[in-house]
Amino acid sequence: MLLPLHDGKAPRWLAERMKRLSYLIAKAIVLEHGHGEFLARLSDPLWFQAFGCVLGYDWHSSGVTTVVTGVLKQALLEHGGDLGLLIAGGKGRSSRLALDEISAICDAFSIGERRRDGMLYASRMAAKVDNMLLQDGHALYHHAFIVAEDGSWAVVQQGMDARAGTARRYHWLSTNIKSFVDEPRSGMIIGSSMLASVLDMTASESEECRRVCVDLANDANTLSSVQLLYRQSTLDGWLSSGYGCSGSGSSGSSKGIGSNIDVYSMPRDIDWHVFKRIYDAHPRSYEELVAMRGVGAGTIRALALIAELVYGARASWRDPVRFTFAHGGKDGVPYPVDRRRYDESIRVLRDAIEGLDVESSVRMGMLKGLSKVK
Numbered sequence: 001m002l003l004p005l006h007d008g009k010a011p012r013w014l015a016e017r018m019k020r021l022s023y024l025i026a027k028a029i030v031l032e033h034g035h036g037e038f039l040a041r042l043s044d045p046l047w048f049q050a051f052g053c054v055l056g057y058d059w060h061s062s063g064v065t066t067v068v069t070g071v072l073k074q075a076l077l078e079h080g081g082d083l084g085l086l087i088a089g090g091k092g093r094s095s096r097l098a099l100d101e102i103s104a105i106c107d108a109f110s111i112g113e114r115r116r117d118g119m120l121y122a123s124r125m126a127a128k129v130d131n132m133l134l135q136d137g138h139a140l141y142h143h144a145f146i147v148a149e150d151g152s153w154a155v156v157q158q159g160m161d162a163r164a165g166t167a168r169r170y171h172w173l174s175t176n177i178k179s180f181v182d183e184p185r186s187g188m189i190i191g192s193s194m195l196a197s198v199l200d201m202t203a204s205e206s207e208e209c210r211r212v213c214v215d216l217a218n219d220a221n222t223l224s225s226v227q228l229l230y231r232q233s234t235l236d237g238w239l240s241s242g243y244g245c246s247g248s249g250s251s252g253s254s255k256g257i258g259s260n261i262d263v264y265s266m267p268r269d270i271d272w273h274v275f276k277r278i279y280d281a282h283p284r285s286y287e288e289l290v291a292m293r294g295v296g297a298g299t300i301r302a303l304a305l306i307a308e309l310v311y312g313a314r315a316s317w318r319d320p321v322r323f324t325f326a327h328g329g330k331d332g333v334p335y336p337v338d339r340r341r342y343d344e345s346i347r348v349l350r351d352a353i354e355g356l357d358v359e360s361s362v363r364m365g366m367l368k369g370l371s372k373v374k
Contacts, residue, residue, distance in 0.1 A: 009063075017342050017343070017346065018067070019074055021345065021346050021349070022051075022071055023079060023083075025054070026076070027353050028353050032356065035148035035149070038148075039146060039154040040154075042146060042156060043154045043176070043187060045169060045187045045189070046187075048064075048065075049190065052065075052067075056337045065169050072087060073087035081109070084148055084149035088101030088144070088146075089144050090143075092141060095141070095157075102147065106119065106147070109147070109149040111151050115151040119147065122180075125287075126145075126155045126170075126172050126184075127157065129180060129202060130157060130170045132290070132296055133300060134320070135300075136168065136195060136200075137195070138166070138167065139159050139160060139161075140157055140158070141159065141160055142159075152174045154174065156169065156171055157169070157172075166192045168192075169189070169190040170189055172186055173186035180287050180290075181287045181290060182202060183204055188320075188321075189320055199300075199315060200315070201300060201304060203318065206304075208313045209304055209307045209308060210286040211286070212307035212311050212313040213286060213289065213303040214286050222275060222303075225310065226302045226303075270298045270299065274299055275299070277292070278299075
């Protein structure tokens with residue numbers, strides 16, 4: 001399943017239909033299965049992709065993510081959040097409004113302060129993890145945070161590599177998260193290809209490296225070690241001294257430095273003051289370390305390299321990326337959108353949901369009647 005970057009936007013005639021159909025699909029799932037099931041489906045990369053195809057958007061482009069979440073956000077808002085679901089954030093400038101919109105949604109749903117603060121933290125951490133703990137060359141530009149009235153949530157976000165012309169989509173679900181830094185996502189990462197060397201500090205294989213990074217953060221000598229490696233720039237000096245390297249093509253060992261030398265070059269945008277702030281804060285866990293303001297991709301990478309080079313705590317360098325036409329697609333792939341069939345699908349689904357509404361009302365009436373029986 002490819003996600004090439006595509007320009008353009010959904011034509012108005014399609015966007016309006018997408019809004020109506022996306023709302024009806026959401027309503028059918030919520031009425032039948034509840035909020036949790038709809039959030040779980042949005043956090044499933046394959047279901048989300050199929051959802052975009054059913055709505056008639058491009059079957060494979062980056063716009064599947066941005067347009068589908070955008071029209072669903074509008075549809076839920078236009079219906080006043082009557083399904084108990086609303087979406088914060090979005091693409092570009094909208095993503096930077098996510099925190100304010102999450103707070104507004106919590107007010108609308110009467111969600112308490114503790115849960116609201118938890119959502120604000122989750123929004124920041126999900127973005128930080130996929131931007132910095134997973135260093136796959138795709139910078140986030142889309143962050144949609146879906147909130148249910150019971151306080152559960154999901155995240156659908158996307159990054160781009162402008163030079164390669166590709167995008168990657170990341171999915172999160174609140175009920176699946178035991179840790180924000182250890183295999184936190186709800187499903188596979190969707191992208192166009194697997195890269196040779198990707199630092200993934202969220203992989204289970206990076207557990208020992210994460211632990212050593214925390215120890216390093218609490219060591220007063222770490223800054224001088226990082227500066228030494230920074231001046232070295234690459235590992236030529238280490239290699240010539242024969243440090244733990246078994247040669248190109250080796251898979252490395254617990255003491256070795258691996259086979260792909262390029263990935264070990266030090267980041268060039270390190271904020272040296274942040275290391276002192278980290279040490280002064282004495283983080284107790286890797287998540288606490290990552291959550292600190294000012295800790296960015298350069299800091300994460302530098303600590304990971306020191307942990308591996310000095311202590312043999314190897315991080316994962318394995319790319320975690322891993323893949324449906326009902327109405328066609330706007331670009332005519334695999335065929336043009338059939339507007340008449342699209343409108344008929346909306347009509348049939350609307351009629352079915354109206355039946356569910358009546359059935360639900362009857363059930364509620366019976367339950368109220370039973371509650372009065374003594």
